[in-house]
Amino acid sequence: MASEPRASRAIEVEINGERYEREVPARRLLVHFLRDDLDLTGTHIGCDTGNCGACTVLLDGDPVKSCMLLAVQADGASLRTIEGLAPNGELTPLQRSFNEHHALQCGYCTPGMLMSATALLERTSSPSEEDVRYALQGNICRCTGYVNIVEAVVAVGEGTSGG
Amino acid sequence: MLLSEVAYARPASVDEAIALLAGNDGARALAGGQTLINVMKARVASPEVLVDLADLAELREIGFSSAGLLEIGAMVTYAQLVSSSEVDVARPILARVAATIGDVQVRNRGTVGGNVCVADPTNHLPPLLTVLDATFTVRGEGGERSVGAEDFFKGVYLTEVGEGELLTKVSVPPSKGAGDGFAGVTIGKHGTYIVNATATVSEDGVRIALGCVGAVPVRATAMEEALSGGDLGEDAVRAAAEGLGASLDPPGDVHGSADYRRRLAEVSAVRAVLQAASGTGGQ
Ligand SMILES: Cc1cc2nc3c(=O)[nH]c(=O)nc-3n(C[C@H](O)[C@H](O)[C@H](O)COP(=O)(O)OP(=O)(O)OC[C@H]3O[C@@H](n4cnc5c(N)ncnc54)[C@H](O)[C@@H]3O)c2cc1C
Numbered sequence: 001m002a003s004e005p006r007a008s009r010a011i012e013v014e015i016n017g018e019r020y021e022r023e024v025p026a027r028r029l030l031v032h033f034l035r036d037d038l039d040l041t042g043t044h045i046g047c048d049t050g051n052c053g054a055c056t057v058l059l060d061g062d063p064v065k066s067c068m069l070l071a072v073q074a075d076g077a078s079l080r081t082i083e084g085l086a087p088n089g090e091l092t093p094l095q096r097s098f099n100e101h102h103a104l105q106c107g108y109c110t111p112g113m114l115m116s117a118t119a120l121l122e123r124t125s126s127p128s129e130e131d132v133r134y135a136l137q138g139n140i141c142r143c144t145g146y147v148n149i150v151e152a153v154v155a156v157g158e159g160t161s162g163g
Numbered sequence: 164m165l166l167s168e169v170a171y172a173r174p175a176s177v178d179e180a181i182a183l184l185a186g187n188d189g190a191r192a193l194a195g196g197q198t199l200i201n202v203m204k205a206r207v208a209s210p211e212v213l214v215d216l217a218d219l220a221e222l223r224e225i226g227f228s229s230a231g232l233l234e235i236g237a238m239v240t241y242a243q244l245v246s247s248s249e250v251d252v253a254r255p256i257l258a259r260v261a262a263t264i265g266d267v268q269v270r271n272r273g274t275v276g277g278n279v280c281v282a283d284p285t286n287h288l289p290p291l292l293t294v295l296d297a298t299f300t301v302r303g304e305g306g307e308r309s310v311g312a313e314d315f316f317k318g319v320y321l322t323e324v325g326e327g328e329l330l331t332k333v334s335v336p337p338s339k340g341a342g343d344g345f346a347g348v349t350i351g352k353h354g355t356y357i358v359n360a361t362a363t364v365s366e367d368g369v370r371i372a373l374g375c376v377g378a379v380p381v382r383a384t385a386m387e388e389a390l391s392g393g394d395l396g397e398d399a400v401r402a403a404a405e406g407l408g409a410s411l412d413p414p415g416d417v418h419g420s421a422d423y424r425r426r427l428a429e430v431s432a433v434r435a436v437l438q439a440a441s442g443t444g445g446q
Contacts, residue, residue, distance in 0.1 A: 005170035006172070029200075068201065072215075116268070
């Protein structure tokens with residue numbers, strides 16, 4: 001048989017433009033692979049039950065929760081994590097807008113928020129408040145009450161912030 | 164949370180996937196993983212082998228059968244349903260409901276096959292597909308068979324899909340002028356339903372099914388019959404729903420007592436039928 005079940009698998013993934021080849025146990029969650037194997041600790045583990053969205057990364061451009069995906073499932077995929085947004089330290093308009101709008105307090109949910117909002121802005125350059133709330137529904141923030149987060153994302157689309 | 168040790172295979176064909184499922188004790192299909200990974204974390208399920216369906220391109224297709232049925236592959240995601248022109252033409256209610264399941268991330272991974280195979284009584288698609296008179300195609304080493312919703316959903320987390328078998332597709336009749344409605348009450352916006360109702364109104368009459376009130380979707384047959392005269396005005400629909408709650412035996416939990424669910428069932432059924440009758444559908 002072409003694909004015998006195995007307890008580990010050699011995977012090849014592209015993360016923030018860089019290729020990685022690793023042998024990973026089948027049971028390893030993608031978020032653990034990112035954080036523990038690759039030291040990409042910007043992706044946070046919040047609830048670890050698929051509800052909070054702190055672990056959101058982009059898989060082939062789409063936001064997914066990396067605590068509900070095995071690393072082996074990402075074999076062959078292209079991933080983007082929070083580390084990929086500002087590789088040279090120069091913040092994106094969205095990141096600057098978060099700063100200007102005080103869209104974070106403790107910051108724990110912020111990597112996930114930024115990844116979900118980045119995906120939204122790549123599809124819809126000028127999202128409405130409703131679009132933003134719909135796109136961020138899978139990302140929970142316990143500090144801000146969301147108002148400033150939503151304003152920050154809308155402002156990037158309007159070009160009134162972060163430019 | 165660390166998962167227990169598990170073996171993983173990613174077959175390249177449906178036949179290979181079935182052989183892997185049939186040939187390995189404790190093997191489970193892995194679709195979107197939006198339920199399975201979580202229940203593995205909680206040790207509610209401990210499969211020994213995961214058979215990842217990700218590479219089975221034929222299960223990702225949406226198309227039409229020669230008989231004109233809308234055919235949705237088991238691995239079609241909610242996001243795919245939402246943006247499918249075939250769904251939009253044939254049965255747009257599927258896209259409208261899929262757009263309210265979970266959140267963006269869940270819709271990018273969660274699949275039609277996973278949603279029905281997990282057969283969680285609170286999931287969106289089982290009552291919807293029941294009312295739409297969908298057929299479910301199950302394939303095993305012995306061949307393929309198609310069953311209706313009444314035979315597919317067997318209990319809580321229990322379906323017609325046996326060990327060593329796969330659901331390959333769900334076939335849905337196109338609306339042909341029928342109106343569809345879906346209504347209910349959720350825990351938070353787009354959250355899990357406390358009770359939901361789906362209705363469809365066509366020249367064949369009214370079909371209604373309720374979710375979250377029993378182990379499997381419950382058809383509101385008395386209400387359907389009461390509406391067979393064709394009067395779908397608000398008063399008639401409300402009158403037809405009377406007694407529906409009393410006929411049910413829903414669970415009670417922290418989100419709603421059994422009595423509250425009985426009441427919601429009537430309210431939801433009325434809203435769903437009125438939506439369907441007005442042809443507007445959706446939420
Ligand atoms: C935060 C959150 C909120 C959610 N809210 C909702 C909600 O409001 N409504 C709702 O309906 N759902 C909700 N879900 C569940 C979600 O819809 C899941 O996607 C779905 O229940 C399972 O689909 P999956 O593709 O992820 O399947 P998996 O988790 O991969 O599999 C689920 C089960 O089905 C089996 N299976 C999958 N595909 C097949 C197949 N083709 N043949 C045979 N067996 C198969 C698997 O072996 C497994 O036992 C939510 C999930 C999360 C994480």
